[in-house]
Amino acid sequence: MKPEFFDTQKQSSHTPRAILVGVEAQQNSGAPVGDSLDELAGLAETAHYDPVATLTQRLTTIHPKTYLGSGKVEELEQAVKHHEAEIVIFDETLSPAQTRNLEKLLKCNVVDRPWIILEIFSDHARTSEAKTQVELARLKYALPRLTRMWGHLSRQRGGIGMRDVGETQIQLDRRMIRDQISKLTKKLSRIHKEKQTQRKSRQTAYQVALVGYTNVGKSTLMNCLTGADTLVENKLFATLDATVRKVKKNFPYPILLADTVGLIDKLPHDLVASFKSTLDEVRNANLLVHVIDISHPHYRRQMTTAESVLNELGVHDTPTVRVFNKIDQLENGNDLEEMRRLYPDAVFVSCHRQTGMAELRQAIVDHYEARLVPYQVELAYTRSDLIPEIRKHALVVDQQYHNNAVTLDLRIWPHHKARLMELLNGYA
Numbered sequence: 248m249k250p251e252f253f254d255t256q257k258q259s260s261h262t263p264r265a266i267l268v269g270v271e272a273q274q275n276s277g278a279p280v281g282d283s284l285d286e287l288a289g290l291a292e293t294a295h296y297d298p299v300a301t302l303t304q305r306l307t308t309i310h311p312k313t314y315l316g317s318g319k320v321e322e323l324e325q326a327v328k329h330h331e332a333e334i335v336i337f338d339e340t341l342s343p344a345q346t347r348n349l350e351k352l353l354k355c356n357v358v359d360r361p362w363i364i365l366e367i368f369s370d371h372a373r374t375s376e377a378k379t380q381v382e383l384a385r386l387k388y389a390l391p392r393l394t395r396m397w398g399h400l401s402r403q404r405g406g407i408g409m410r411d412v413g414e415t416q417i418q419l420d421r422r423m424i425r426d427q428i429s430k431l432t433k434k435l436s437r438i439h440k441e442k443q444t445q446r447k448s449r450q451t452a453y454q455v456a457l458v459g460y461t462n463v464g465k466s467t468l469m470n471c472l473t474g475a476d477t478l479v480e481n482k483l484f485a486t487l488d489a490t491v492r493k494v495k496k497n498f499p500y501p502i503l504l505a506d507t508v509g510l511i512d513k514l515p516h517d518l519v520a521s522f523k524s525t526l527d528e529v530r531n532a533n534l535l536v537h538v539i540d541i542s543h544p545h546y547r548r549q550m551t552t553a554e555s556v557l558n559e560l561g562v563h564d565t566p567t568v569r570v571f572n573k574i575d576q577l578e579n580g581n582d583l584e585e586m587r588r589l590y591p592d593a594v595f596v597s598c599h600r601q602t603g604m605a606e607l608r609q610a611i612v613d614h615y616e617a618r619l620v621p622y623q624v625e626l627a628y629t630r631s632d633l634i635p636e637i638r639k640h641a642l643v644v645d646q647q648y649h650n651n652a653v654t655l656d657l658r659i660w661p662h663h664k665a666r667l668m669e670l671l672n673g674y675a
């Protein structure tokens with residue numbers, strides 16, 4: 248028997264009416280609650296809910312049992328009735344106990360932002376790795392919340408509302424979920440081993456990772472730079488897998504370019520961690536290209552959120568190029584000039600109009616060349632025919648002929664030294 252929890256695709260075309268709840272905590276240093284709720288509404292729609300109302304509360308302390316104060320819970324209950332809502336979506340992470348208590352009081356399903364993100368991930372996962380990762384994250388999230396999940400997920404079979412599930416049944420399901428977690432964990436570690444082997448073979452190349460908030464245009468930029476056909480969609484979390492491509496065209500040296508999963512505010516840490524492959528691409532990158540959507544009203548916050556997630560990943564030492572995309576959306580030419588003044592090191596592009604691409608390629612090449620190390624090679628004069636071959640592996644900054652030899656002053660990518668030595672020995 249397979250519990251319906253594993254049924255990740257929603258089978259009903261029904262779009263449940265949802266009430267969104269945001270909290271403005273005093274110590275909240277993040278987004279103003281209104282902005283965050285706008286984003287939550289976008290997430291809810293992407294996850295196929297219909298946000299019909301929002302409710303906010305200013306809170307100095309969080310109520311341990313119900314998150315909100317009792318007056319606000321009553322107000323919420325009225326709103327649920329009034330709007331005939333089937334689900335309440337909190338912008339903050341709720342504990343399993345808070346969720347359970349709120350469901351009892353509100354008599355409808357209660358979920359939080361991480362769950363909505365998980366639903367979207369689950370809808371968008373395509374590869375076996377992404378599917379396994381999302382499923383694992385969903386199961387881990389659901390385990391302590393099993394009673395609710397049963398009710399909540401019953402809508403996936405077309406039914407809505409709470410369902411009475413006996414304690415014994417829950418015990419059984421818990422065990423099944425635990426078994427499934429351990430099965431998926433093993434499967435994932437096999438996939439990761441294969442990936443690791445692939446990654447090792449790429450280690451000598453210069454690796455560039457495209458990173459940034461969701462929907463800023465990372466995949467579009469990947470396509471612009473590589474001529475490839477990665478999925479681009481105007482939706483949140485279109486990309487869940489790291490795609491890596493070797494790019495030679497228009498670059499003096501081949502580079503490896505990786506597209507990665509988008510980042511978002513209040514993304515639960517363990518969810519980030521579950522996207523191991525995509526994050527490995529970020530961790531192993533020699534250069535990060537941080538893409539920002541200049542046309543988004545909250546681009547600054549999106550930029551700082553992405554930077555803080557990257558910091559948490561421990562990649563703050565990796566050189567980074569900031570790329571402001573979608574400049575075609577700026578109505579006023581002065582705005583662009585102002586931005587250039589504010590961010591003199593950034594590159595401004597429009598993937599749609601293909602502007603700024605040469606500048607971006609140059610920025611990538613400049614970063615690469617800045618990391619080359621000096622290296623000297625001496626060749627017999629008769630072997631100067633090797634110089635064009637050497638140029639494929641290194642930058643020749645000077646060549647001096649003397650007696651019967653030629654000395655080349657090179658700048659070389661450290662990993663390429665061994666390959667160059669092999670080449671020269673092969674001709675020795």
Ligand SMILES: Nc1nc2c(ncn2[C@@H]2O[C@H](COP(=O)(O)OP(=O)(O)OP(=O)(O)O)[C@@H](O)[C@H]2O)c(=O)[nH]1
Nearest residue numbers: 462463464465466467480481484485486509598599
């Ligand atoms: N106006 C405009 N829209 C753009 C530009 N580049 C990308 N877009 C649009 O932005 C939306 C998101 O693009 P994606 O490339 O899927 O964004 P992403 O960063 O890969 O998104 P996720 O994979 O969801 O994190 C799509 O509708 C693109 O057509 C641009 O230069 N100008």
Ligand SMILES: [Mg+2]
Nearest residue numbers: 465466485486
């Ligand atoms: Mg993408």
